[in-house]
Amino acid sequence: MTTQTTKGTALITGASSGIGAIYADRLAEQGYDLILVARDAAGLKAKANTLAGAGRAVRTVAADLTKAADIADVAAILRDDETITLLLNNAGIGATAPLLDSDIDALEAMIDLNVTALTRLTHAVAPSFARRGHGTIINVSSVTALAPELFNGVYAASKAYVLTMTQALQHELAAKGIRVQAVLPGVTSTTFWATAGLPVSNLPTSIVMTPDQLVDAALAGLAQGELVTIPSLPDAGDWAALENARKALAPNLSKSAPAARYTGTIAQQA
Template sequence: MATQHPGTALVTGASSGIGAIYADRLARRGYDLILVARNRARLDELAARISDETGRSVEVVTADLGQDADVRRVADILKTDHSITTLVNNAGVGATAPALQSDIDAMEAMIGLNVTALTRLTYAALPGFVARGQGLIVNISSIGAIAPEVLNGVYGGTKAFVLALTQSLHKELAGTGVNVQAVLPGATATEFWNAAGTPIEHLPSGIVMKATDMVDAALAGLDQGELVTIPSLPDVADWEAYENARHALMPNLSRSLPAARYTNGDLT
């Protein structure tokens, strides 16, 4: 029996590391691909290999998502190419230096890529996905989203944004046929670390996951219907307890009067 073609997946940051592995795995699941990154030579090499090995159509788009014009150009592709059914927002940068040792221009550029570009691409894809009644957005966040003390605080803040956006969209998109997933990797063996300022060799080997294992775990989480996938977390009950505690706070986060501990009990 013929299997329905899943459509085209657009993957950002696709020339190496996590993005390149997503491209490979999605092609093997039957997707055609649009691969977006700055390095044209790497993109061409990856596209040729994937196409040869899987027979899928692979298009490459050279773009620097740190540049507004390039972000808008990729957004236009998402708006106009109705074959696209999946967006993997993988492009991003990190930092490991503390606040007082960080360059503010670099921090602003990180916000631009990790937050602004991701948001624009997400908003470019969503209307078409909803209109067609199907679609998937995978947002690569980080454990820094829930453990901001681990790395640079601005980096953690950008990844907390990605997680919050994904959770909000999950609620808003219920019943539309459009699904979202946030993936929160821990330390993963990619070029990310050199660019962030801490070579991977400086990390304890026991906390570093192979990028192939990370992506395969993330896709397994997607298959299991997870909204949030933390590839390293041994017991999903720990995440469920975290989320249950967060939801338990909600009824009391906005009330007409301050909590008694701030008023000595006197609210007259």
Template sequence: MSNSSPKGVALITGSSTGIGAIYADRLARRGYDLILVARNEERLNAAAAHLRAETGVQVTPLPADLNDKAGLAKVEAVLRDNPNITMLVNNAGVGSVASLLQADVEKMQAMIDLNVTALTRLTHAVAAGFVARGKGTIINISSVVGIAVENLNGVYSASKSYVLSFGHSLQKDLADTGVRVQTVLPGATATEFWDVAGYAPQKTSEITMRADDLVDAALAGLDAGELVTIPGLHETEAWTRWEQDRREMSAKFRNARPAPRYHIA
């Protein structure tokens, strides 16, 4: 087995297929050793073997169900205890196209557990070590429906809004520590996500992006120093205006009295 990579180890969740598998391929080709996390052990081992043969980097499969407390704790421990980890890609997630009234509440809870709770706990597990070492990269995969919240299931959209907000807060909390935080907002992307979410035809829609293009754009955004990367947004000034307006409005909330329109004496 080769010596550890000078770039360190990237741990990628949801890495046996789709966007996570493309991240694994691209980061391996950039010279990162990998820890691949996914539920399906057979697919995970096959992906690891393929990447070892193709790239020559060290690839460690870590089978774990992040919706299971024991599985999540196992990955948290690796993130806390392995000082060679220099990057965390929080990619694992699940979605739905069903309206709230048509949705199974237990499935909605499981979605929150994976998209919000697991992502938060894994980020927390790795952050202190990154800060202590003065370096590290956290990539959190959100979605454009974190902004365009009416487009899919409300719980899914809300979970992705959380990821975007969490990223803003992390960037504030970890400023000047040497730790980078990037939030990626994919639009519709051609992966198995749509089979699980209940709308397979979306994979072949004319507005659906190839997963390879999505990840390549996201990594180009990382290289360029973007804090938020939206590969499908061509008009970058639209995001700049959105962020400027949001931040300017934040200062206007600081009032001890209700607005005059409420006619409170």
């Protein structure tokens, strides 16, 4: 039986284990009913059972978000269920091998999940949020969005897309009452890394965060109104400095003529 007060419903992708499962615990504690989405039907059922005593309504949806039909099914839920007030795009897969050692079909499946599914689900829910004047979209990116030299370049690029899209959504949707947040985890002790080909046990403990710590920090960042939350970053001023430097480029990114170093004598000397 659910309690009387609710913050609405949070739909969480990749909810059967790891970061998504911890988010489910925390959001239930905060007063959200839940729609849990993942490929692992048994894992979803087990997670729903652990939430049975939380006093929240919990629905599970078994879906493989690398498949267009399953993405469409979840998108339909986001369009049609007016109780949904929060979308957490958490589902993702990674890779650690360099491009030349990677299987192209696996890389395409990673793009389908990390980029295409996230985009379609966000597109499905945003109109409803805008119409109602409120809603929250949390996109789980990665610190590799800022450090493409680490691990697999296609993975890093997919997470850079998530970060850039979230920043653009802030520009487009904030005035409509929609909150957006990009969360950039570092290495987190989940099965994600073993699946990607590099078990966490092979990494220095000094760079590994627990999923509980990660989610608690991310939700603290959301409560503080952060657009971008990097749980491991000690000084938020470092991110602000990077953003300010990026924005300072804006007046010079598009002009009617090439820069002097590409023309005339300077270019010929080079």
